[in-house]
Amino acid sequence: xxxxxxxxxxxxxxxxxxxxxxxxxxxxxxxxxxxxxxxxxxxxxxxxxxxxxxxxxxxxxxxxxxxxxxxxxxxxxxxxxxxxxxxxxxxxxxxxxxxxxxxxxxxxxxxxxxxxxxxxxxxxxxxxxxxxxxxxxxxxxxxxxxxxxxxxxxxxxxxxxxxxxxxxxxxxxxxxxxxxxxxxxxxxxxxxxxxxxxxxxxxxxxxxxxxxxxxxxxxxxxxxxxxxxxxxxxxxxxxxxxxxxxxxxxxxxxxxxxxxxxxxxxxxxxxxxxxxxxxxxxxxxxxxxxxxxxxxxxxxxxxxxxxxxxxxxxxxxxxxxxxxxxxxxxxxxxxxxxxxxxxxxxxxxxxxxxxxxxxxxxxxxxxxxxxxxxxxxxxxxxxxxxxxxxxxxxxxxxxxxxxxxxxxxxxxxxxxxxx
Amino acid sequence: xxxxxxxxxxxxxxxxxxxxxxxxxxxxxxxxxxxxxxxxxxxxxxxxxxxxxxxxxxxxxxxxxxxxxxxxxxxxxxxxxxxxxxxxxxxxxxxxxxxxxxxxxxxxxxxxxxxxxxxxxxxxxxxxxxxxxxxxxxxxxxxxxxxxxxxxxxxxxxxxxxxxxxxxxxxxxxxxxxxxxxxxxxxxxxxxxxxxxxxxxxxxxxxxxxxxxxxxxxxxxxxxxxxxxxxxxxxxxxxxxxxxxxxxxxxxxxxxxxxxxxxxxxxxxxxxxxxxxxxxxxxxxxxxxxxxxxxxxxxxxxxxxxxxxxxxxxxx
Numbered sequence: 001x002x003x004x005x006x007x008x009x010x011x012x013x014x015x016x017x018x019x020x021x022x023x024x025x026x027x028x029x030x031x032x033x034x035x036x037x038x039x040x041x042x043x044x045x046x047x048x049x050x051x052x053x054x055x056x057x058x059x060x061x062x063x064x065x066x067x068x069x070x071x072x073x074x075x076x077x078x079x080x081x082x083x084x085x086x087x088x089x090x091x092x093x094x095x096x097x098x099x100x101x102x103x104x105x106x107x108x109x110x111x112x113x114x115x116x117x118x119x120x121x122x123x124x125x126x127x128x129x130x131x132x133x134x135x136x137x138x139x140x141x142x143x144x145x146x147x148x149x150x151x152x153x154x155x156x157x158x159x160x161x162x163x164x165x166x167x168x169x170x171x172x173x174x175x176x177x178x179x180x181x182x183x184x185x186x187x188x189x190x191x192x193x194x195x196x197x198x199x200x201x202x203x204x205x206x207x208x209x210x211x212x213x214x215x216x217x218x219x220x221x222x223x224x225x226x227x228x229x230x231x232x233x234x235x236x237x238x239x240x241x242x243x244x245x246x247x248x249x250x251x252x253x254x255x256x257x258x259x260x261x262x263x264x265x266x267x268x269x270x271x272x273x274x275x276x277x278x279x280x281x282x283x284x285x286x287x288x289x290x291x292x293x294x295x296x297x298x299x300x301x302x303x304x305x306x307x308x309x310x311x312x313x314x315x316x317x318x319x320x321x322x323x324x325x326x327x328x329x330x331x332x333x334x335x336x337x338x339x340x341x342x343x344x345x346x347x348x349x350x351x352x353x354x355x356x357x358x359x360x361x362x363x364x365x366x367x368x369x370x371x372x373x374x375x376x377x378x379x380x381x382x383x384x385x386x387x388x389x390x391x392x393x394x395x396x397x398x399x400x401x402x403x404x405x406x407x408x409x410x411x412x413x414x415x416x417x418x419x
Numbered sequence: 420x421x422x423x424x425x426x427x428x429x430x431x432x433x434x435x436x437x438x439x440x441x442x443x444x445x446x447x448x449x450x451x452x453x454x455x456x457x458x459x460x461x462x463x464x465x466x467x468x469x470x471x472x473x474x475x476x477x478x479x480x481x482x483x484x485x486x487x488x489x490x491x492x493x494x495x496x497x498x499x500x501x502x503x504x505x506x507x508x509x510x511x512x513x514x515x516x517x518x519x520x521x522x523x524x525x526x527x528x529x530x531x532x533x534x535x536x537x538x539x540x541x542x543x544x545x546x547x548x549x550x551x552x553x554x555x556x557x558x559x560x561x562x563x564x565x566x567x568x569x570x571x572x573x574x575x576x577x578x579x580x581x582x583x584x585x586x587x588x589x590x591x592x593x594x595x596x597x598x599x600x601x602x603x604x605x606x607x608x609x610x611x612x613x614x615x616x617x618x619x620x621x622x623x624x625x626x627x628x629x630x631x632x633x634x635x636x637x638x639x640x641x642x643x644x645x646x647x648x649x650x651x652x653x654x655x656x657x658x659x660x661x662x663x664x665x666x667x668x669x670x671x672x673x674x675x676x677x678x679x680x681x682x683x684x685x686x687x688x689x690x691x692x693x694x695x696x697x698x699x700x701x702x703x704x705x706x707x708x709x710x711x712x713x714x715x716x717x718x719x720x721x722x723x724x725x726x727x728x729x730x731x732x733x734x735x
Contacts, residue, residue, distance in 0.1 A: 080485045101700055201680070391683065
């Protein structure tokens with residue numbers, strides 16, 4: 001009996017191994033096409049996306065798209081292993097600054113021919129959004145979101161602080177923030193901050209470039225590091241002074257910490273994207289949206305972008321099906337629907353603000369959509385560039401010597417670009 | 420034993436209950452049987468440990484990204500490991516983490532094991548269980564829990580400290596305190612395991628040694644120094660090697676709590692492996708770095724074993 005049992009066990013183990021090995025199979029070129037689509041839209045935006053996908057499936061007999069909701073982080077964590085195992089999705093959405101590294105490693109199919117086709121509905125896309133999709137002159141994605149960072153402010157706190165008009169320049173911004181900063185018990189730590197400016201990660205990765213642009217500076221230009229400039233030095237001195245000396249913002253905060261302070265009514269202004277609107281509503285905070293106040297040189301804002309790409313884990317038929325979906329997603333009707341439902345401004349310049357007027361958040365974001373600049377478009381090693389900028393801004397805000405920090409950041413960014 | 424020696428009565432361990440079973444069958448048949456019994460474990464080990472290790476070794480000589488199209492690059496990745504300034508930073512951080520974590524965890528475990536080995540200690544079983552519980556919790560869960568506990572806005576620890584007039588601030592964003600904090604979470608999480616090992620080691624020390632020492636007038640300190648610690652040196656070697664390996668592989672709580680920040684101050688070697696592999700999609704480099712870490716860990720463990728092994732020999 002024992003022997004039989006052992007052999008049965010061994011056979012079962014072998015069968016299991018064979019089954020695991022047999023799991024990975026390629027797609028077929030004939031017949032109906034099934035395509036998996038990974039995305040991280042989990043709120044109202046997710047519902048609208050599901051609707052658009054359902055409409056697409058209903059109108060296409062031979063194509064079925066299955067969406068798979070994951071967190072944005074887990075998409076990034078699992079895409080590599082899934083693709084290398086031949087188990088990857090056909091379509092994937094991801095934060096736009098993550099696209100170049102995957103594209104440069106050959107994970108995504110080129111979409112140059114798709115863009116060249118008039119039926120793709122890509123002709124009128126916001127130029128900054130398309131710029132996010134380009135790596136070494138070739139396009140590898142289609143934008144599903146592009147929105148400049150904006151200021152979300154607590155109107156009740158503005159009223160209580162006697163600030164009637166939203167600031168238009170940096171000086172006015174700092175002035176207003178000072179008036180809205182309250183240290184009731186006089187212990188040197190304000191109970192309410194005028195503004196919360198994160199100094200690292202997520203939103204900070206967009207905020208500080210925005211501030212650099214506002215004073216005529218930048219991070220990367222034409223594939224070269226340009227971060228060590230007198231303009232950026234001025235910017236850092238100005239803002240670290242306002243944050244450290246005037247205490248208009250807490251230090252050492254990231255985007256999530258900023259969201260918490262704003263939703264808790266402990267900060268009068270925050271910088272963020274459309275999700276702030278729903279966070280504010282959920283927490284019963286009356287808010288309004290305004291563009292980032294203009295810097296000495298210009299009004300500019302870094303944009304948060306999401307890209308959709310077709311992976312190399314697809315047969316020719318699947319690729320064609322994916323492109324079919326992308327053009328469907330970008331048609332006029334769906335562009336408006338997606339924008340209204342997701343709260344992000346329309347991706348097409350030929351859709352006027354009136355078309356989305358019924359959603360006031362979208363309407364106000366649409367007005368400033370043109371000021372958005374893509375974050376590090378085409379930069380393959382954005383990880384190291386952003387961590388160099390993180391280090392720069394955190395240490396500058398902590399009061400370290402700005403010139404030395406900029407020189408260090410310049411070297412790191414340049415090294416990352418040459419990587 | 421040759422026949423001209425007088426017969427010596429030797430200690431023989433008692434046979435297990437139910438009597439000792441005689442091995443049946445030919446030696447070859449027994450080997451096959453043994454292999455069959457080992458097969459499930461061997462298959463799992465082979466599939467999930469040995470094969471990935473061989474693959475990683477091969478990948479470390481390529482520019483693989485995980486999507487095919489990989490080219491042989493020779494020792495390029497290894498050269499990069501030894502010249503990259505980020506790696507130097509990660510190594511420095513890992514050494515600092517190891518120095519913070521290993522002695523703290525081992526001393527805490529040993530101290531508490533000594534305390535709870537004493538029969539005079541009330542609620543011994545309760546404390547023993549309680550101290551082991553953190554080890555059962557998953558590292559990620561522990562890290563999330565601690566992140567909340569020490570959160571400057573909503574954290575309980577901060578709340579209590581504020582009651583005592585102490586302001587802790589945002590520890591995880593503080594370049595000086597972030598590393599001690601993540602090391603502390605690892606101590607809290609892992610020392611229960613070392614504690615149990617020490618406890619087992621303590622219970623293996625024959626009581627007669629202590630009785631003899633007591634008769635010779637040895638005080639508690641002298642008994643600890645001359646009996647307990649030397650008799651524990653094997654256990655100590657094991658625990659130290661384990662704790663050091665755990666420290667060199669620090670990742671989970673750092674990934675959850677600081678993500679390597681503030682500005683790279685908690686970026687350890689394994690964090691760097693993760694970032695190179697899964698963020699920069701440079702699997703070749705990540706594999707090379709993994710192998711360098713593996714060899715370094717191996718050398719360090721061997722040195723520790725040799726060092727403590729010698730002490731053991733000196734004792735006998």
